[in-house]
Amino acid sequence: MSEGQLDRRAAVAALLRDPGDLLVVTGLGGTTYDAGAAGDRPENFYLWGAMGAAAMVGLGLALARPARRVLVLTGDGEMLMGLGALATIAAQALPNLAVAVLDNGRFGETGAQLSHTARGTDLAAVARGCGWGRACTVAAAGDLEDLRLRLRNEPLFAVVRIAPEEAPRVLPPRDGALLHHRFRAALLGP
Amino acid sequence: MGDSHLDGRWSVLPTPDLWIVSGVAKHGASMEPNGWQDAVFEALRRARIRQVGYVPDAGHARLIARAHAEADMRAVVLTTEEEGVALAAGAWLGGDRAVLLMQSSGVGNCVNMLSLPLNCRMPFLALVTMRGEWGEFNPWQVPMGNAAGPVLAAMGVLVRRVERAEDAAETVEGAAALAFDSAVPVAVLLAQRLIGAKVWVR
Numbered sequence: 001m002s003e004g005q006l007d008r009r010a011a012v013a014a015l016l017r018d019p020g021d022l023l024v025v026t027g028l029g030g031t032t033y034d035a036g037a038a039g040d041r042p043e044n045f046y047l048w049g050a051m052g053a054a055a056m057v058g059l060g061l062a063l064a065r066p067a068r069r070v071l072v073l074t075g076d077g078e079m080l081m082g083l084g085a086l087a088t089i090a091a092q093a094l095p096n097l098a099v100a101v102l103d104n105g106r107f108g109e110t111g112a113q114l115s116h117t118a119r120g121t122d123l124a125a126v127a128r129g130c131g132w133g134r135a136c137t138v139a140a141a142g143d144l145e146d147l148r149l150r151l152r153n154e155p156l157f158a159v160v161r162i163a164p165e166e167a168p169r170v171l172p173p174r175d176g177a178l179l180h181h182r183f184r185a186a187l188l189g190p
Numbered sequence: 191m192g193d194s195h196l197d198g199r200w201s202v203l204p205t206p207d208l209w210i211v212s213g214v215a216k217h218g219a220s221m222e223p224n225g226w227q228d229a230v231f232e233a234l235r236r237a238r239i240r241q242v243g244y245v246p247d248a249g250h251a252r253l254i255a256r257a258h259a260e261a262d263m264r265a266v267v268l269t270t271e272e273e274g275v276a277l278a279a280g281a282w283l284g285g286d287r288a289v290l291l292m293q294s295s296g297v298g299n300c301v302n303m304l305s306l307p308l309n310c311r312m313p314f315l316a317l318v319t320m321r322g323e324w325g326e327f328n329p330w331q332v333p334m335g336n337a338a339g340p341v342l343a344a345m346g347v348l349v350r351r352v353e354r355a356e357d358a359a360e361t362v363e364g365a366a367a368l369a370f371d372s373a374v375p376v377a378v379l380l381a382q383r384l385i386g387a388k389v390w391v392r
Contacts, residue, residue: 060280084269176309
Protein backbone atom coordinates (compact mmCIF):
# COMPACT_ATOMS: atom_id res chain seq x y z
CA MET A 1 0.00 0.00 0.00
CA SER A 2 1.26 3.53 -0.72
CA GLU A 3 2.32 5.75 2.17
CA GLY A 4 -0.27 7.89 3.91
CA GLN A 5 -0.07 11.59 3.18
CA LEU A 6 -1.85 13.34 6.05
CA ASP A 7 0.13 15.37 8.56
CA ARG A 8 -0.58 13.72 11.91
CA ARG A 9 -0.65 16.93 13.96
CA ALA A 10 -3.03 18.64 11.56
CA ALA A 11 -5.22 15.52 11.38
CA VAL A 12 -5.52 15.16 15.16
CA ALA A 13 -6.08 18.90 15.59
CA ALA A 14 -8.93 18.58 13.08
CA LEU A 15 -10.45 15.53 14.80
CA LEU A 16 -10.23 17.07 18.28
CA ARG A 17 -11.53 20.49 17.25
CA ASP A 18 -14.27 21.80 19.57
CA PRO A 19 -13.96 18.85 21.95
CA GLY A 20 -16.81 19.97 24.20
CA ASP A 21 -17.31 17.27 26.80
CA LEU A 22 -15.75 14.53 24.66
CA LEU A 23 -13.83 11.95 26.71
CA VAL A 24 -10.55 11.05 24.99
CA VAL A 25 -8.22 8.11 25.59
CA THR A 26 -4.90 8.06 23.73
CA GLY A 27 -2.47 5.21 23.18
CA LEU A 28 1.17 5.40 24.10
CA GLY A 29 3.47 7.11 21.65
CA GLY A 30 2.57 9.55 18.93
CA THR A 31 -1.14 9.90 19.58
CA THR A 32 -0.50 10.98 23.16
CA TYR A 33 1.81 13.75 21.86
CA ASP A 34 -0.66 14.68 19.11
CA ALA A 35 -3.53 15.03 21.56
CA GLY A 36 -1.34 17.05 23.91
CA ALA A 37 -0.37 19.32 21.02
CA ALA A 38 -4.04 19.78 20.10
CA GLY A 39 -4.65 21.14 23.61
CA ASP A 40 -4.19 19.48 26.98
CA ARG A 41 -7.43 19.09 28.94
CA PRO A 42 -8.41 16.99 31.97
CA GLU A 43 -10.84 14.92 29.89
CA ASN A 44 -7.87 13.55 27.95
CA PHE A 45 -6.48 10.37 29.47
CA TYR A 46 -3.05 9.70 27.99
CA LEU A 47 -1.48 6.29 28.12
CA TRP A 48 2.32 6.36 28.32
CA GLY A 49 2.66 2.60 28.62
CA ALA A 50 0.44 -0.47 28.97
CA MET A 51 0.68 -0.91 25.20
CA GLY A 52 -2.51 -2.36 23.75
CA ALA A 53 -4.72 -0.88 26.48
CA ALA A 54 -6.24 2.16 24.78
CA ALA A 55 -9.31 0.62 23.16
CA MET A 56 -10.20 -1.39 26.27
CA VAL A 57 -9.82 1.63 28.55
CA GLY A 58 -12.25 3.31 26.18
CA LEU A 59 -14.68 0.42 26.51
CA GLY A 60 -14.68 0.47 30.32
CA LEU A 61 -15.19 4.23 30.25
CA ALA A 62 -17.96 4.10 27.66
CA LEU A 63 -19.79 1.41 29.63
CA ALA A 64 -19.51 3.49 32.79
CA ARG A 65 -20.75 6.73 31.17
CA PRO A 66 -23.38 5.76 28.60
CA ALA A 67 -24.53 9.37 28.21
CA ARG A 68 -21.08 10.60 27.21
CA ARG A 69 -19.12 10.22 23.98
CA VAL A 70 -15.78 8.42 24.21
CA LEU A 71 -13.07 8.63 21.54
CA VAL A 72 -10.04 6.37 21.55
CA LEU A 73 -7.18 7.81 19.54
CA THR A 74 -4.26 5.48 19.04
CA GLY A 75 -1.63 4.31 16.58
CA ASP A 76 -1.36 1.23 14.41
CA GLY A 77 1.30 -0.39 16.60
CA GLU A 78 -0.69 0.14 19.80
CA MET A 79 -3.88 -1.17 18.18
CA LEU A 80 -2.09 -4.21 16.78
CA MET A 81 -0.96 -5.19 20.28
CA GLY A 82 -4.57 -5.27 21.45
CA LEU A 83 -6.39 -6.51 18.36
CA GLY A 84 -8.62 -8.78 20.43
CA ALA A 85 -10.19 -5.65 21.89
CA LEU A 86 -11.87 -5.05 18.54
CA ALA A 87 -13.81 -8.29 19.02
CA THR A 88 -14.49 -7.58 22.69
CA ILE A 89 -15.83 -4.09 21.93
CA ALA A 90 -17.95 -5.25 18.99
CA ALA A 91 -19.53 -7.90 21.22
CA GLN A 92 -20.75 -5.14 23.57
CA ALA A 93 -22.40 -3.17 20.73
CA LEU A 94 -22.11 0.22 22.44
CA PRO A 95 -23.42 3.37 20.75
CA ASN A 96 -21.08 5.87 22.49
CA LEU A 97 -17.57 4.60 21.71
CA ALA A 98 -15.50 5.35 18.61
CA VAL A 99 -11.93 4.34 17.83
CA ALA A 100 -9.62 6.21 15.45
CA VAL A 101 -6.27 4.69 14.54
CA LEU A 102 -3.57 6.93 13.13
CA ASP A 103 -1.86 4.57 10.74
CA ASN A 104 1.60 5.36 9.46
CA GLY A 105 2.64 1.74 9.06
CA ARG A 106 5.45 2.32 11.55
CA PHE A 107 6.50 1.69 15.11
CA GLY A 108 7.30 5.34 15.52
CA GLU A 109 8.71 5.27 19.05
CA THR A 110 11.39 2.73 18.39
CA GLY A 111 13.00 3.69 15.09
CA ALA A 112 10.15 3.66 12.60
CA GLN A 113 10.32 -0.05 11.88
CA LEU A 114 7.60 -1.13 9.45
CA SER A 115 4.49 -2.43 11.21
CA HIS A 116 2.03 -5.04 10.00
CA THR A 117 -0.16 -2.42 8.36
CA ALA A 118 2.74 -1.66 6.01
CA ARG A 119 2.92 -5.37 5.26
CA GLY A 120 -0.68 -6.02 4.35
CA THR A 121 -2.87 -5.81 7.48
CA ASP A 122 -5.98 -3.69 6.94
CA LEU A 123 -7.23 -2.64 10.35
CA ALA A 124 -10.61 -1.44 9.08
CA ALA A 125 -11.16 -4.88 7.54
CA VAL A 126 -10.10 -6.48 10.83
CA ALA A 127 -12.66 -4.36 12.67
CA ARG A 128 -15.40 -5.34 10.21
CA GLY A 129 -14.42 -8.96 10.62
CA CYS A 130 -14.70 -8.56 14.38
CA GLY A 131 -18.27 -7.34 14.02
CA TRP A 132 -17.98 -3.56 13.79
CA GLY A 133 -20.86 -2.43 11.63
CA ARG A 134 -19.16 0.84 10.73
CA ALA A 135 -15.51 0.99 9.77
CA CYS A 136 -13.78 3.31 7.33
CA THR A 137 -10.40 4.49 6.11
CA VAL A 138 -9.68 8.18 5.60
CA ALA A 139 -6.69 9.37 3.60
CA ALA A 140 -7.62 12.90 2.44
CA ALA A 141 -7.57 16.12 4.46
CA GLY A 142 -10.90 17.08 2.96
CA ASP A 143 -12.57 14.11 4.67
CA LEU A 144 -11.41 14.92 8.19
CA GLU A 145 -14.28 17.24 9.12
CA ASP A 146 -16.82 14.60 8.13
CA LEU A 147 -14.83 12.05 10.12
CA ARG A 148 -14.77 14.37 13.15
CA LEU A 149 -18.55 14.53 13.11
CA ARG A 150 -18.94 10.80 12.65
CA LEU A 151 -16.55 10.06 15.52
CA ARG A 152 -18.72 12.27 17.77
CA ASN A 153 -21.97 10.57 16.81
CA GLU A 154 -21.41 6.97 15.73
CA PRO A 155 -19.87 3.74 17.02
CA LEU A 156 -17.23 4.01 14.31
CA PHE A 157 -13.83 2.42 13.78
CA ALA A 158 -11.70 4.66 11.59
CA VAL A 159 -8.23 4.32 10.13
CA VAL A 160 -6.57 7.66 9.39
CA ARG A 161 -3.68 7.25 6.96
CA ILE A 162 -0.95 9.62 8.08
CA ALA A 163 2.49 10.28 6.66
CA PRO A 164 5.38 8.51 8.39
CA GLU A 165 7.22 11.72 9.26
CA GLU A 166 7.73 12.26 12.97
CA ALA A 167 6.28 15.40 14.53
CA PRO A 168 8.09 17.46 17.18
CA ARG A 169 7.58 16.05 20.67
CA VAL A 170 4.87 17.78 22.67
CA LEU A 171 4.73 16.12 26.03
CA PRO A 172 1.52 16.28 28.06
CA PRO A 173 1.60 15.21 31.73
CA ARG A 174 2.78 11.63 32.24
CA ASP A 175 2.15 11.05 35.92
CA GLY A 176 -0.56 8.39 35.85
CA ALA A 177 -2.01 9.31 39.22
CA LEU A 178 -2.31 12.96 38.20
CA LEU A 179 -3.97 12.02 34.90
CA HIS A 180 -6.37 9.67 36.68
CA HIS A 181 -7.39 12.08 39.43
CA ARG A 182 -7.86 15.11 37.20
CA PHE A 183 -9.92 13.05 34.74
CA ARG A 184 -12.23 11.75 37.47
CA ALA A 185 -12.51 15.19 39.04
CA ALA A 186 -13.52 16.70 35.68
CA LEU A 187 -16.00 13.92 34.97
CA LEU A 188 -17.39 13.07 38.40
CA GLY A 189 -16.67 16.18 40.47
CA PRO A 190 -14.47 16.41 43.57
CA MET B 191 -23.71 -36.45 41.39
CA GLY B 192 -22.71 -39.92 40.33
CA ASP B 193 -20.96 -41.71 37.51
CA SER B 194 -23.87 -41.09 35.21
CA HIS B 195 -22.28 -37.71 34.51
CA LEU B 196 -19.06 -39.28 33.27
CA ASP B 197 -19.22 -39.89 29.58
CA GLY B 198 -15.84 -41.57 29.25
CA ARG B 199 -13.86 -38.52 28.16
CA TRP B 200 -13.41 -36.33 31.15
CA SER B 201 -15.32 -34.98 34.07
CA VAL B 202 -14.63 -33.52 37.48
CA LEU B 203 -14.34 -34.84 40.97
CA PRO B 204 -17.86 -35.33 42.21
CA THR B 205 -18.10 -32.13 44.17
CA PRO B 206 -21.34 -30.17 44.08
CA ASP B 207 -19.43 -27.05 43.03
CA LEU B 208 -18.65 -27.94 39.46
CA TRP B 209 -20.36 -30.11 36.95
CA ILE B 210 -18.56 -30.70 33.74
CA VAL B 211 -19.26 -33.23 31.04
CA SER B 212 -17.50 -33.73 27.73
CA GLY B 213 -15.22 -30.79 28.09
CA VAL B 214 -17.79 -28.05 28.45
CA ALA B 215 -19.81 -26.90 31.40
CA LYS B 216 -23.12 -28.63 31.09
CA HIS B 217 -25.66 -26.13 29.87
CA GLY B 218 -27.68 -24.77 32.72
CA ALA B 219 -25.52 -26.28 35.42
CA SER B 220 -23.97 -22.90 36.15
CA MET B 221 -27.40 -21.49 36.96
CA GLU B 222 -27.99 -23.98 39.73
CA PRO B 223 -27.61 -22.53 43.20
CA ASN B 224 -24.13 -22.93 44.55
CA GLY B 225 -23.33 -22.01 48.14
CA TRP B 226 -19.98 -20.29 48.18
CA GLN B 227 -20.04 -18.98 44.63
CA ASP B 228 -23.42 -17.36 45.22
CA ALA B 229 -22.04 -15.87 48.42
CA VAL B 230 -19.08 -14.46 46.47
CA PHE B 231 -21.49 -12.98 43.94
CA GLU B 232 -23.44 -11.30 46.73
CA ALA B 233 -20.16 -9.93 48.09
CA LEU B 234 -19.38 -8.43 44.67
CA ARG B 235 -22.85 -6.93 44.55
CA ARG B 236 -22.47 -5.44 48.01
CA ALA B 237 -19.14 -3.98 46.83
CA ARG B 238 -21.12 -2.22 44.04
CA ILE B 239 -19.24 -3.95 41.24
CA ARG B 240 -20.73 -2.83 37.92
CA GLN B 241 -18.45 -4.32 35.26
CA VAL B 242 -17.37 -7.95 35.24
CA GLY B 243 -14.62 -8.73 32.74
CA TYR B 244 -13.91 -12.40 32.29
CA VAL B 245 -12.13 -15.06 30.34
CA PRO B 246 -14.37 -18.06 30.87
CA ASP B 247 -13.33 -20.63 33.43
CA ALA B 248 -15.35 -23.54 34.75
CA GLY B 249 -14.54 -22.43 38.30
CA HIS B 250 -16.14 -19.03 37.61
CA ALA B 251 -19.08 -20.39 35.61
CA ARG B 252 -21.67 -19.61 38.26
CA LEU B 253 -20.36 -16.06 38.81
CA ILE B 254 -20.29 -15.40 35.06
CA ALA B 255 -23.85 -16.64 34.61
CA ARG B 256 -25.10 -14.55 37.51
CA ALA B 257 -23.26 -11.46 36.29
CA HIS B 258 -24.94 -11.80 32.88
CA ALA B 259 -28.32 -12.14 34.58
CA GLU B 260 -27.83 -9.15 36.91
CA ALA B 261 -29.41 -5.93 35.65
CA ASP B 262 -26.96 -3.71 37.53
CA MET B 263 -23.90 -5.45 36.13
CA ARG B 264 -22.33 -5.62 32.71
CA ALA B 265 -20.52 -8.87 31.97
CA VAL B 266 -17.80 -8.44 29.34
CA VAL B 267 -16.30 -11.49 27.69
CA LEU B 268 -12.62 -10.90 26.89
CA THR B 269 -10.31 -12.43 24.33
CA THR B 270 -7.38 -12.28 26.75
CA GLU B 271 -7.09 -11.42 30.42
CA GLU B 272 -5.00 -8.28 29.97
CA GLU B 273 -8.00 -6.67 28.29
CA GLY B 274 -9.73 -6.93 31.66
CA VAL B 275 -7.04 -4.90 33.40
CA ALA B 276 -7.53 -2.08 30.89
CA LEU B 277 -11.33 -2.45 31.08
CA ALA B 278 -11.18 -2.03 34.85
CA ALA B 279 -9.07 1.11 34.49
CA GLY B 280 -11.55 2.62 32.04
CA ALA B 281 -14.45 1.66 34.28
CA TRP B 282 -12.80 3.38 37.23
CA LEU B 283 -12.10 6.53 35.20
CA GLY B 284 -15.82 6.63 34.46
CA GLY B 285 -16.88 6.04 38.05
CA ASP B 286 -17.62 2.31 37.87
CA ARG B 287 -16.11 -0.51 39.88
CA ALA B 288 -14.97 -3.58 37.97
CA VAL B 289 -13.73 -7.07 38.73
CA LEU B 290 -11.66 -9.39 36.53
CA LEU B 291 -12.45 -13.10 36.64
CA MET B 292 -9.74 -15.38 35.31
CA GLN B 293 -7.88 -18.63 35.70
CA SER B 294 -4.32 -18.78 37.00
CA SER B 295 -3.03 -19.26 33.44
CA GLY B 296 -4.34 -15.78 32.66
CA VAL B 297 -2.21 -14.07 35.29
CA GLY B 298 0.81 -14.25 33.01
CA ASN B 299 -1.11 -12.47 30.27
CA CYS B 300 -1.74 -9.51 32.58
CA VAL B 301 1.74 -8.66 33.77
CA ASN B 302 2.69 -5.53 31.82
CA MET B 303 -0.89 -4.28 31.79
CA LEU B 304 -0.78 -4.12 35.58
CA SER B 305 1.46 -1.06 35.17
CA LEU B 306 -1.77 0.79 34.38
CA PRO B 307 -3.51 0.55 37.79
CA LEU B 308 -0.15 0.62 39.58
CA ASN B 309 1.11 3.79 37.86
CA CYS B 310 -2.24 5.52 38.04
CA ARG B 311 -2.90 4.47 41.67
CA MET B 312 -6.24 3.00 40.68
CA PRO B 313 -8.10 0.19 42.44
CA PHE B 314 -7.97 -3.22 40.79
CA LEU B 315 -9.72 -6.42 41.86
CA ALA B 316 -9.24 -9.88 40.35
CA LEU B 317 -10.60 -13.29 41.33
CA VAL B 318 -8.29 -16.05 40.14
CA THR B 319 -9.31 -19.71 40.05
CA MET B 320 -6.23 -21.82 40.54
CA ARG B 321 -5.07 -24.66 38.35
CA GLY B 322 -1.93 -26.69 38.47
CA GLU B 323 -1.59 -26.81 42.25
CA TRP B 324 -3.69 -29.69 43.55
CA GLY B 325 -4.80 -32.87 41.85
CA GLU B 326 -3.89 -31.43 38.46
CA PHE B 327 -4.03 -33.82 35.55
CA ASN B 328 -2.82 -31.43 32.84
CA PRO B 329 0.90 -30.63 33.20
CA TRP B 330 0.52 -27.55 30.99
CA GLN B 331 -1.36 -25.87 33.84
CA VAL B 332 1.42 -26.36 36.35
CA PRO B 333 4.02 -23.69 35.42
CA MET B 334 1.64 -20.71 35.51
CA GLY B 335 -0.35 -22.16 38.40
CA ASN B 336 2.85 -22.38 40.40
CA ALA B 337 3.93 -18.85 39.43
CA ALA B 338 0.61 -16.98 39.55
CA GLY B 339 0.83 -15.83 43.17
CA PRO B 340 4.54 -14.85 43.08
CA VAL B 341 4.12 -13.07 39.74
CA LEU B 342 1.22 -11.00 41.04
CA ALA B 343 3.15 -10.20 44.22
CA ALA B 344 6.25 -9.26 42.20
CA MET B 345 4.14 -6.71 40.30
CA GLY B 346 2.95 -5.18 43.55
CA VAL B 347 -0.50 -6.74 43.63
CA LEU B 348 -1.74 -7.69 47.10
CA VAL B 349 -2.53 -11.40 47.05
CA ARG B 350 -5.13 -13.09 49.24
CA ARG B 351 -5.98 -16.77 49.13
CA VAL B 352 -9.12 -18.81 49.81
CA GLU B 353 -8.75 -22.46 50.81
CA ARG B 354 -12.14 -23.13 52.38
CA ALA B 355 -15.62 -22.47 51.03
CA GLU B 356 -16.75 -20.79 54.22
CA ASP B 357 -14.02 -18.13 53.85
CA ALA B 358 -14.67 -17.23 50.22
CA ALA B 359 -17.27 -14.46 50.47
CA GLU B 360 -15.63 -12.78 53.46
CA THR B 361 -12.23 -12.79 51.75
CA VAL B 362 -13.67 -11.32 48.55
CA GLU B 363 -15.57 -8.68 50.49
CA GLY B 364 -12.42 -7.69 52.37
CA ALA B 365 -10.39 -7.66 49.17
CA ALA B 366 -12.91 -5.43 47.43
CA ALA B 367 -12.93 -2.98 50.33
CA LEU B 368 -9.14 -2.95 50.36
CA ALA B 369 -8.94 -2.41 46.59
CA PHE B 370 -11.55 0.30 46.24
CA ASP B 371 -11.12 2.14 49.55
CA SER B 372 -7.33 2.14 49.54
CA ALA B 373 -6.89 2.31 45.73
CA VAL B 374 -4.59 -0.69 45.47
CA PRO B 375 -4.53 -3.75 43.22
CA VAL B 376 -5.76 -6.92 44.94
CA ALA B 377 -6.06 -10.49 43.67
CA VAL B 378 -7.93 -13.28 45.44
CA LEU B 379 -6.67 -16.75 44.55
CA LEU B 380 -9.35 -19.42 44.84
CA ALA B 381 -7.55 -22.68 45.60
CA GLN B 382 -7.92 -25.57 43.20
CA ARG B 383 -8.95 -27.77 46.09
CA LEU B 384 -11.88 -25.43 46.67
CA ILE B 385 -12.92 -25.42 43.01
CA GLY B 386 -12.52 -29.18 42.53
CA ALA B 387 -9.79 -30.72 40.42
CA LYS B 388 -10.63 -31.68 36.88
CA VAL B 389 -10.37 -35.42 36.35
CA TRP B 390 -9.78 -36.85 32.91
CA VAL B 391 -11.22 -40.30 32.40
CA ARG B 392 -10.27 -42.61 29.54
